[in-house]
Structures are given as C-alpha cells and as structure tokens.
Amino acid sequence: MNSLRKVTLGLAGFGTVGGGLVEILQKNKAELEARAGCQFVLKTVVVRDPSRVRAVALPEGTRLSTSLSDVTDDPDIDIAVELMGGIEPPRSFILRALEQGKHVVTANKALLAEAGEELFRLAGKKGVRLLYEASVAGGIPVIQTLKESLAGNRIQSVEGILNGTSNYILSEMSSNGKDFATALADAQARGYAEADPSLDIDGHDTAHKLVLLIRLAFGVDYPYSQMPVQGIRNMDSMDIEFAREFGYRVKLLGRVRRTEKGLEAGVFPVLVRHTYLLARVGGAFNAIRIEGNAIGSLFLHGLGAGALPTGSAVMSDIVAAARGTMPFNTGFAAPLHTADIVPPADAVSSYYVRFMIKDQPGVLHALTGDLAEFGVSIAQAIQKGERDDGVPLVLMLHAARVQDVQSALDKIAARDFLNAPAVAYRVMD
Ligand SMILES: NC(=O)c1ccc[n+]([C@@H]2O[C@H](COP(=O)([O-])OP(=O)(O)OC[C@H]3O[C@@H](n4cnc5c(N)ncnc54)[C@H](OP(=O)(O)O)[C@@H]3O)[C@@H](O)[C@H]2O)c1
Secondary structure (H helix, E strand, O other): OOOOEEEEEEEEEEEEEEHHHHHHHHHHHHHHHHOOOOOOEEEEEEOOOOOOOOOOOOOOOOOEOOOOOOHHHOOOEEHHHHHHHOOOOOOHHHHHHOOOOOOOEOOOHHHHEEEHHHHHOOOOOOHHOOOOOHOOOOOOOOHHHHHHHOOOOOEEEEEEEEOOHHHHHHHHHHOOOOOOOHHHHHHHHOOOOOOOOOHHOOHHHHHHHHHHHHHHHHHHHHHHHHHHOOOOOOOOHHHHHHHOOOOEEEEEEEEEEEEEEEEEEEEEEEEEEOOOOOHHOOEEEEEEEEOOOOEEEEEEEEEOOOOHHHHHHHHHHHHHHHHOOOOOOOOOOOOEEOOOEEOOOOOEOOOOOOEEEEEOHHHHHHHHHHHHOOOOOOOEEEOOOOOOOOEEEEEEEEEEEHHHHHHHHHHOOOOOOOOEEEEEEEEOO
C-alpha cells in the first residue's frame, strides 16, 4: 500500500507530447515518487476522437473523455495539463482551470506568446502556478534556467536555434548539398515538418518562443506583433555555399540583446562563423546561448521536440507544481511592463549581400559608391562563375544601421546592371 500523498492530474491532449508524458508517468514512476515525494494519479485524459488507436496505453483506471470540463471542473484534479496546441480551446481551458484554482502546465508557445498576459495575470490573482517548460526548445530546460538558475544575473543577450525543422533543412542544404524544396520534403518524410510547414519555415514558431524567452530574461512583454521576422522559405543553395566559402553556416536564429536604447530583437537567417558552437548545431537539434553579467556565456543544447524529450519538460513542471514551491510564474515579482524596443530599422548588423549582375566593367565601383553614400562599407567581396541569370557578386558588409543598408540596397535596385533583387542576410559578429 502506497502511503504517499496523491497528486491528481487531468490531461487535455493525448497526441505526440501527451503520449510521451503518459509513457514517462508509467516508466519512471519510482523515480518520480522519490523525487516529488508524492504519487501521481492520472485521473482523466481528454481527446477529440476517443476511438483512435494510441501509441501509448493509458494507466489502469484513467478515464478517457471528450469533454474538457471533465478536467477543469473536477475538484479532485490538482494539476491541469494542456497539450492540445492552438489558441482555442486551449485558452478557454487554461483560463477555466486557473479560475478553479488548479495549477496549469502547458507546452503551448503560440498561446503564451499571443495571449500570455491574461493567463499570467489570472494565475497570479489565483495564487496558482502556470508552468511552460516544454514551450521553448522541447527537452532543453531553458525556462527553468532563466527563471531560477540565472536569477543572479543581468541578462545581456539570448540567441537560439529554436526550430528543429528549419535547422534540419539548413543543415541538409549545407552538409548534403540539397536544395530547399528537397530538404523540406525530406523533413516532412521524417515527421519533423508539418504538412503545412509555414509556422516553422517562415520563422513564426521561433518568434513565439523568442517572446517567451524575452519575458523570462528581461521581465518585459515584447509584443509578438512587433517582432521583426524573416524565415528561410526563399533560401537559395548558392547562398549556403557562398557562406561556407567565407567560413560561415546559415542558421535561423531568434535573437535579443540589451542595448542602451532598449531591446534589439528579431528572427532572421544569420551567417554564423563555423567555429562558433551555434554553427555546429546540426539536424533537428535546438540550442540557446545566454549571456549574463555574472555567469558569462552559457550554452544549452539538446532535443527541441519529440514525445519523450518534450514529455520530460512537461513532467518537470508537474513535479515542480506538486512540490508546492511558489516562484513567480513569469520569473519576476513585479508585473511585466512593455519592453523599450529599438525600432528594427535602427538596429545595427554586419551583412552578407548577393547581387546577380551583368558582367560589365564599373559594377563594383558603382556598388561601392551607392553603399558609401549611406555610410556602408565593404569588408570582403567575391565574384564567381557565370550562370544563366548573371554573375553572382557577394559582398560582406561592415556593421551598419539596418535602415542604411536597406536604403543603399533600394538605390542599387534601380541600377541597370542588376538581373535580380539583391539577397541580404545578417552576419553574427
Ligand atoms: N510535438 C512536439 O515535439 C512538440 C514540442 C514542443 C511543444 N509542442 C507543443 O505541444 C502541444 C501538443 O503538441 P503535439 O505535437 O502533441 O500535438 P498532437 O500530436 O497534434 O496532439 C494533439 C492532441 O490534442 C487533442 N485535441 C486537439 N484538439 C482538441 C480538442 N478541441 N478537445 C480535446 N482534445 C483535443 C488531440 O486529440 P485526438 O488525438 O483525438 O485528435 C490530440 O490528442 C502543442 O502546443 C505543441 O506546440 C510539441
């Protein structure tokens, strides 16, 4: 007879992550009881289609339901776990569960990025926990790291590879010479990318996660709608190859740094020097580099998705909620205020720029002049190999204001020696 205190769970969503969580609850039962000092009882699991065959069997005694109120309104349930995904019904489910005084655990980055404020406010008012370790970088414990482990730091910057699908595509293009369409089809065949991969390859999934990391690192709300986002949909193998020749790998990064004028943040494909750890993160892995004024540089690397890694993160939140300690849900005691944001045009970056030009004299001279007019200078240049659509001319630009680079490129766009619009990517210094 088990004499441990019982903590009762209700789960909404029994797909990839829900299945991983249920597997961990059963497989690691002894470790969980030893660590948390309680016995977890999964009372209810809610799904859309109860007739579907599941990869994981439910524990004996767990009830399968199609009604979300069987979790939110059941007074026996201490912790409600939301693993459905999307904005509704998860938003209403979480609000109702918090209203009923339950702790809530979720992996839902889209919801927390777009509507997190009202959820955190209600959780604070009700004195319950709203935990979300699995919402950023799957199995990597970055939320807890920022919230607890780095509480002694003034955070200077956070940058990360936060989307495994995009990283897999870029890695395949770089290491195996695939073009974008082939690498994407490959990611879909392996189950990394959704049938509609837009959220991943257009950078919005990374942006959702970056909004959450900014909250935890700086204690401010950076409105999702104001985040500059550039994805990898139009990535050309040619640019991956030129980047390699200059000694860089292209990575889709979520980045934020503290400046005197406020936070500079965004999601962009970035050329990262091949010797940096972030450049070496391959395949579907995720990684985050955090710079704090006490710890210096910290690097986290691991599996950013999948049933068991993500289930592991969800389980860590359940254990934390069951242990009953009560840190602030956002990581900060004070209510969050809106971030001071450096307008994206005023940010400063080095650039990689590729032009497709007609092979004629005077082009480099004209380009140099147009760039210089806006105070932008060239660090390196290569011109190579004629193609049907012209000759690629690649410039590496010294750090400059984003608006100045854009203005120079706008001026160059009108030049008659250009065969196609210029391609520009940021370079990590
Ligand atoms: N997959 C990953 O590796 C990963 C990593 C990090 C974070 N996440 C996040 O984790 C969450 C879950 O992702 P997932 O990949 O596990 O999703 P999934 O495999 O699509 O599973 C979703 C589950 O939610 C259930 N569901 C959906 N709408 C429902 C509704 N209206 N009422 C009741 N049940 C409903 C589905 O029921 P049926 O089974 O009956 O259809 C299914 O069991 C998402 O927020 C996602 O962003 C996922």
